[in-house]
Amino acid sequence: MRIRLKIWRQESNETSGRMESYELKDVNEEMSFLEMLDVLNEQLMEKGIRPVEFDHDCREGICGQCGVMINGEPHGPLQHTTTCQLHMRTFRDGAEIYIEPFRADAFPVKCDLKIDRSAFDRIIQSGGFISVDTGQAPEANTTRISVPVAESAFDSAACIGCGACVAACKNASAALFTSAKITHLVKLPQGQTEAQERVLKMVSQMDAEGFGHCTNTEACEAACPQEISVLNIARMNWEYNKAHIMRK
Amino acid sequence: MLDAKIPEGPLEEKWNYYKSHTKLVNPANRKKIDVIVVGTGLAGSAIAASLGEMGYRVKSFCFQDTARRAHSVAAQGGVNACKNYKNDGDSVFRMFYDTIKGGDFRSREANVYRLAECSANLIDQAVAQGVPFGREYAGYLNNRSFGGVQVSRTFYARGQTGQQLLLGAYQALMRQVHAGHVQLSTRHEMLELVVIDGKARGVIVRDLVTGALERHGAHAVVLATGGFGKIYFLSTLAMGCNGSAIWRAHKKGALIANPSWTQIHPTSLPQSGEYQSKLTLMSESLRNDGRIWVPKKEDDQRPPNQIPEEERDYYLERRYPAFGNLTPRDIASRAAKERIDAGYGIGPLKNAVYLDFSRAIGEQGEDKIREKYGNLFRMYQKITNVNAYTEPMRISPAAHFSMGGLWVDYELMTSIPGLYALGESNFADHGANRLGANSLLQACVDGYFIAPYTMANFLADEIRTGPIDTKHPAFEAAEEQVKAQLRMLENIQGKHPADYFHRNLGRVLYDKCGLSRSAAGLSSAIADIQQLRHDFYKQLYVPRGFAINTELEKAGRVADYLELGELMCHDALTRNESCGAHFREEYQTPDGEAMRNDKDFAFISAWEWQGANNPPLLHKEPLHFEFVTPTVRSYK
């Protein structure tokens, strides 16, 4: 198949960018989307054009490093699928495909499709953990956790930190990411001791990074490759409100 | 010359004895000690967080955009620990024995025993961190059986155990970053080790955003940089996985042990075209219910469902009636390759075999199969667009795990004092074949429970050293060398990008240093790789003059692979026996099974770098079996 590409090119954080058009013939529909970009890059290099920089690593949908806007949607048109798991058979012959980086002021573009998502790390640093030093842990089976609780904690913990939720949100809010971690930890008995402090710190860090407000459009859930539920956001709000009322 | 520093005494006393007699660093002195940790996977995050908690000053580096993306994240199945929660007869000794036997008796007894001994603690630690392991209805932790052992000792978090364990370690690391004990640099790649007066004293890293080189000094350096299976180009590994950190340490004097022992995983998705960049792994657990077959007729073009039962060759069940489809990974992969090479492979490229669930679906119902493997079937459909409930999956072997790596002693220290290697980057515990669910365990145990003790033994003598001066001539020289190499790679301006050479190298290694090897094949592979290396330095193309430059990163890694690949062939060529993942065609029984030679080859091959144009030098560390007797692994 033959496709036409419009790709965001931006040499560095300091320069401005623009959309550039490329054409690819002989695209195999069994190719993954990123393999298509590999082929494009080989052809660009043959012509002496700087290859398109994009983030990717595991290429099996779990590391969360890949992630671009494809035809105006995070990770492209297939629901609950990361960019690396998207295959060219999803597109028709002759298709025009727009590729842009995830955009948010908290995710500055580094080069082409590469962005800086370290804001997510700083949110986790502010409190997204259970404070247990190596060696302090008690015998694992002393804490019983029912299957539904463990499973629902897992649902929240499944986040891969790709940033599609922020990219999809009209306000570039990081509420889904932040709440998934808060919810994962507060659902488990081990995580409850620090629940109050954690939610206050993480929300405050989320705000400091310049993410917008959550206005509950639920676009994040629709864009999330891991199907993280917006009810995590409700849980974060609940914990936050509780912490506010209870704190001294 | 090679002293593994294994403590005296009975097997079960060694680690305790070591821990009680090792030197310690006083808490007040720890803040005077700097440690560099390269890599933020399970081993790297675990050691960096643990040292941070103890009060050391840690600098941590990873090439990904955040620490949480290291490839430990992709491990699916589970993590072994001998908790004996199932009351089914598990014990430290049994786990030790399973692991050493699974490794075909090519690992150290003391190391493997310690791995089993520390496994229980890991589960405690992970649960305390909030890892949502699978539970039973009463709320206690659940186990599954894995990889052909007779007890249930595998803990799991759905099919994402690696992700959840890594997030636990990552969060512990983030906590230390926030506390100021760990300084984390993401998008930084280590390009050189700095050795001063024989001790590892720092690294040169490249900032992958600005392109700048940085010097970092420390009293000890830990490499936790994972495996180098990506050397085969097509592998189950992440695109960025590489052998550069350990290779550059090797060139500075660290020995590499058993580099050719690579686990080729039997159940990965086959290559579908030239453009392909990686092979996705399908969990081994599928073999619990799937049956593997190829058509009995060569070059059979019929769709699988039209091939009648009597014209199918269930070759694993035929050759290994006792274990059938559950034979260990090395054996299953080799049997698949045998059929494919004989011309019975299926699929457009004739490079795969069928994994068929029709009998299991018939017996247990589709719902039961969906409940067990729904996510894997969904993933299969996503990638191939084939519904595996109605048509068999196509699978084929793919490079997966490096049993080999930097040689380390019992303290996980390499042959360079002050340089440690943890997790998959060392060679220590898996012998010639790794058992399923032992890799997560080893990475975690190394990072949480072993290195924090053994490193203190070295660091105790460093409290008076004072800060490491990065203006030292050794830093100067190392940085110059890196700079020169980068400039050289950019200036070749040939016509092929790095991937071209990488792909060709992968092809040579799969053919001649993969599932089966022969002296003739390995000798020709060495010549092929030398030629390829020659071409690389003549024809490489790297875009010039950009700060962010993925092609330059790749070129550096491929340059190292082109040397490491040759070492792998030397390693395989000198080992005139078949053991675990290493199968030499000359050393097999009449019915095609591996023939181990304990008399002449019960040793670890540790290789020393002798310069680019000289063959590597082999050191042998003999393996002594005091507590177990090596037996023939039979799965017939």
Added chain:
Amino acid sequence: MTQSTLTKKIWMALTGLFLCFFLIIHLLGNLQLLIPGPASQQQFNAYSQLLSGNIIIKIISYILYASIIAHVIYAIIITMQNARSRKVKYKYDKRGNLSKWYSRNMGLLGTILFIFLVIHFRDFWYVYKFGSLPLDEHGHKDLYTLVVTVYSELWYVIVYVLCMVALFYHLIHGFFSAARTLGAYHPKYVRWIKALGWAYCIVICAGFAFIPVYVHFLK
């Protein structure tokens, strides 16, 4: 502003929910317009009188004004801050596929409602409070006649009904959004709130829209 994003959202939710509550009272009053015959006029005017004299109602009405103002101000602050969170826009944007249009256009719907509110206040509240309304036979200000007169204009009825459609969409998202902001996270209760929200919005908006249509055609 040192309030967190979540705190600002709580104020939006609380003021919004108070306005939702007020709409119920308001609708109950308006339903008296549906009473057939002259009893309707008497009842409606008496009710209006009762509301304007009562001290509790007075306090509530001040809370109401404050709520409207706070709701608007917080909306403006939040919108402005959100606009700053992504200064470089997407060149090609199909994110509309991922969410409901009205959830993304609360500001627009809110603006429509605000304009409606201004007209509504001018036509009824202002005239009632500060204008010179004639008295009915019981000595109450004759708001009823004013309403019937205004609703006799067809274009006004159309505008009114359209505004109630806007209100419906604003309410349906606002109601769920408020529930989430306050922390309703349990799936079971979220289902109940969903059902309640739909029922509430349909009843309120259909009720408000039906009244002018009824008055226009039948009075």
